[in-house]
Every structure is written in C-alpha cells, then in structure tokens.
Amino acid sequence: MAPVRDHLLARGPLAQRANDFLGRAWQRGWLPPPDLDPQALWTLAAKPYGADAEAVEHGARIAEDVADFRERLERLIAAVRAEADLNPLGQAMAWGQLSRVVKNRMAFGALWRDAPELTETPLAAPIIIIGHMRSGTTRIHTLLAADPAHSHTRYCDAYHPVPAPMGLNRTKAALELAMLGALNPWMQSIHPMSAGAVEEELAWISAALHHSIYESQWHIPSYSAWSEARDPAPIYREMARILRTDAATRGVANKPRVLKVPAFAEDLGTLLQQFPDARLVIAHREHDAVLRSAVSLAANQMAIQSDTCCLDAITARWQHKIALREAGMAAALAGWQGRRARLDFDEMGADWEGAMARCYADLGLDLTPQALAAMRKQMAASETGHHHAHSAQLARFTGAG
Numbered sequence: 001m002a003p004v005r006d007h008l009l010a011r012g013p014l015a016q017r018a019n020d021f022l023g024r025a026w027q028r029g030w031l032p033p034p035d036l037d038p039q040a041l042w043t044l045a046a047k048p049y050g051a052d053a054e055a056v057e058h059g060a061r062i063a064e065d066v067a068d069f070r071e072r073l074e075r076l077i078a079a080v081r082a083e084a085d086l087n088p089l090g091q092a093m094a095w096g097q098l099s100r101v102v103k104n105r106m107a108f109g110a111l112w113r114d115a116p117e118l119t120e121t122p123l124a125a126p127i128i129i130i131g132h133m134r135s136g137t138t139r140i141h142t143l144l145a146a147d148p149a150h151s152h153t154r155y156c157d158a159y160h161p162v163p164a165p166m167g168l169n170r171t172k173a174a175l176e177l178a179m180l181g182a183l184n185p186w187m188q189s190i191h192p193m194s195a196g197a198v199e200e201e202l203a204w205i206s207a208a209l210h211h212s213i214y215e216s217q218w219h220i221p222s223y224s225a226w227s228e229a230r231d232p233a234p235i236y237r238e239m240a241r242i243l244r245t246d247a248a249t250r251g252v253a254n255k256p257r258v259l260k261v262p263a264f265a266e267d268l269g270t271l272l273q274q275f276p277d278a279r280l281v282i283a284h285r286e287h288d289a290v291l292r293s294a295v296s297l298a299a300n301q302m303a304i305q306s307d308t309c310c311l312d313a314i315t316a317r318w319q320h321k322i323a324l325r326e327a328g329m330a331a332a333l334a335g336w337q338g339r340r341a342r343l344d345f346d347e348m349g350a351d352w353e354g355a356m357a358r359c360y361a362d363l364g365l366d367l368t369p370q371a372l373a374a375m376r377k378q379m380a381a382s383e384t385g386h387h388h389a390h391s392a393q394l395a396r397f398t399g400a401g
Contacts, residue, residue, distance in 0.1 A: 002185035008299040008311060015089060015183045015304045022088035033088075034095030036081070038074045045102040049110065059109030060119045060241065065208075068234035069105065072209035072227070073098070079223035086218065089183075090305025094218070101207055107162040112241065121244035121253050126275050127363065129260035130268060130329060131283025132322060134293030136345040138191075138200075139382075140283055141260040143356060145198040146378045147371035151252035153259075155199040161207070161242050163249045170195045184304060190297050200260045201239065208238040212263035217301045219313060228324065232267045240274045265325035268332035278338060279363045282329070285345035287322055294318045339363050352379065 003013070025031040046053035058066055080086065080094055112119055127144055131137045145152035156173035163169075173195035181187055193199065206213040211227035214220060247253035256279075264271050272278060295315050302309045333340070341362035347355045356375065360367040 009303040019089035060112030079220040084218040125277040133262040135285035146374040151255040208235040266328035
C-alpha cells in the first residue's frame, strides 16, 4: 500500500533516503557526481561508434534536425543548471534521462544509416487524440487502442524505442517501472503504466528534446519559453521517423496507429503537416478540473527532484500551458478539413459506449462487435485500476484547501 499523500509536494520515503545517500556519497567522495554537461554526454554516447560518430549522428536526418538537437541540448542543460535547483536525486535522474536520450539518438542514427528505408515506411492514416493532460485522453486512448483493427504504442516501445532482440526492451521497461514505483509510490495512481500497456508517444517527442516532459519535472522557464517560440518541425520529423521504424519493426504499419500526447495540442499545425491524412479526436474537460489534476501530476514529479518547488509557480505554468494549447488547437483546426470527433469528459463518464459509437461515426470508422467487446473488457478492468486513488487525492487536497 502506498503511504498517504498528505500534500501535493509530498515525497516518498525511499526517494528521500536515496537523495540523502547520494548527497553524502558525493560529499565524502564515495561516488562521483554526474557530469551534466552537453559535451560529456556526447562523448559518452559517441564512444561506441569511434570515427563513424559524426556519420551516425546524421543518419537519415537533415542538417537542420541535427543542429536543432545540438542547440536544444545545450539550452536545456543550461536551464537545468541555472533554474531547476535539483537535489542530488534530481541531478542523478536528470543525467540518466538526458544521457539515455543522447545514446538513443546515436543508436537510431546508426540504425537509419544502415537501413534508411525504415524511416520511409508507409503508414495507415493515424487516429490522433488531442486534448489537455487530465482531460480524459487516456481513457479515449485505451478504448481506441483496444480495437483490434488499430495499433498502439506500448510503454516499452515509447521509453525504449530502439529495436532490440528477444524482448529485451520490455524487460528493461518492467525493471525501470519497478524502480520508479519504489521511488514514487503515487506514480501508478496518477498515471498507471506497465511495460506492455498502451502508452502515449511523449517519450518520442522528448527524444528530440521537446520541452513538455522536462518542464513537468524541472523548473526551467527559460527553456520552456525558448522552445515554445521555436519551430517544432525537427521534433516531429524525428517522431515520425521513430513511429515509422516502430511500425515496420513490429509489423503493424497497415493498422491505424492511435496516437496521444497532450503537447500535440500546442503543436497541432506542425503535427498535421507530418500526418495530413490523420483523423482527430478532440477531448474536452472543464478547465478548472484539468488544472487541478495537471498541477498534482507536475508537483508529484518535481518534488522528488528539487527541495525548493513552488506550487504557485507550478500552477502558473499550467495555466499558461492550458491557454497555449487552446490557442494552438484553435489555430490548427480553423483551416483543417479532415475528419474529427469531439468527446466530452462528462459524456464519457455517463455513457462511454454511446460516446464511442458517435466518435466512430464522425471519424468514418466501423465500430465492430469485436472492437466493442474489447472496449468493454478494457473498461471492466479499469474499474479496479490505480487511477481511482488519484481522484481521492485530489478530493482531499481540494477539501483541505
């Protein structure tokens, strides 16, 4: 049983012990502190490729995308150093995340240099869920993904995307989730995850250093502002290459992929340039409820990695994100003529079968008996899911406030 989360910035006991140990170990010279430096990360990632490292970095990528990633890494690390005020555990986690991003960048470059056809894999028209974090997009995602006519990304594909033999990525993902769950006992109640379960593609845009996953963990306002103002096309070209590689490797390119990342909303125009034949599902929920839940998620992530988190700053950030994403959606949808459906959070709660039937009709899809049976099974399984604990947490925090 997870301990009671008695405050939005609560930290699990194991995370506190790990943080204290790392601080002592670095201070006393037992362990070296992580070298969160862009050049050090590149040197580590490039080492296996020797003289071929530069060619590998460019594998199947245009020069603009290579330069964009380099600049993003430097600016992100500069913001982390200047603004995030990470504690020892946060520094270790930041190094772990960013070193893996650079290593995967090189591994994909090596793969695509040798097999560039993977990045050109033809795809069935995707179904893209657009909506704010905590607006019911996960429920819509899992229902659409349950349809055997569709394909979806799994957690192990999202966070360990470079193809590996013998199911190694799934094993890595399971071990990683076990460790994260021990450090953060409320993680599964806020965002339930398992190695083989349906997962969004947040890690794929984060692999190109989109700001969304990092600003939900670290206070990095300068990087957020710079990245929000920058053309995100290189990020979505990289995401498309990863998606096409994943589809080819898993043999599911002929099935519509159900895609979902809340950050898609602010970049919707650019996303639709990559997937002009997409069908869209627009999720809606009352903004105050979205804000409360988003702040709870971000506070949970940030409290582990910094001792100086500020709830007012977190709230202001997510008020800004909601407004930014509303504007992004409105601008992109104003001139878009493709298929779309709109699903309301309360409607999905009251009559999800009716809502999904209308969704399929609006998208021009066939809701088969097999799909409906799979969705009913998914909904039945979710009745005992971890996510109900987060609703109880929010109710407690709201009542206390």
